[in-house]
Amino acid sequence: MRCAFCGHVNLTGAQYCRRCASAIEVLCPECGFICNIEDPYCESCGACVGLTGQAAASR
Numbered sequence: 001m002r003c004a005f006c007g008h009v010n011l012t013g014a015q016y017c018r019r020c021a022s023a024i025e026v027l028c029p030e031c032g033f034i035c036n037i038e039d040p041y042c043e044s045c046g047a048c049v050g051l052t053g054q055a056a057a058s059r
C-alpha cells in the first residue's frame with residue numbers, strides 16, 4: 001500500500017503511513033467500505049471518498 005502523499009510503501013492493510021502519518025485508506029461515509037484514498041469513489045456504493053471526492057464535493 002503506497003502512501004499517496006510521500007510515496008512510502010507501507011504494509012498491506014495499513015491505514016496510516018509510517019513515514020508521514022497520512023491516512024492511506026478511508027472509510028466510506030455511506031456504507032463503511034474501506035476505500036483507497038486515491039480512489040475518488042467508493043467501490044461498493046459509488047459515494048465520493050478520498051481526496052478527489054472531497055475536493056469535488058466542496059465545490
Ligand SMILES: [Zn+2]
Nearest residue numbers: 003006017020
Ligand atoms: Zn506517507
Ligand SMILES: [Zn+2]
Nearest residue numbers: 028031042045
Ligand atoms: Zn460506499
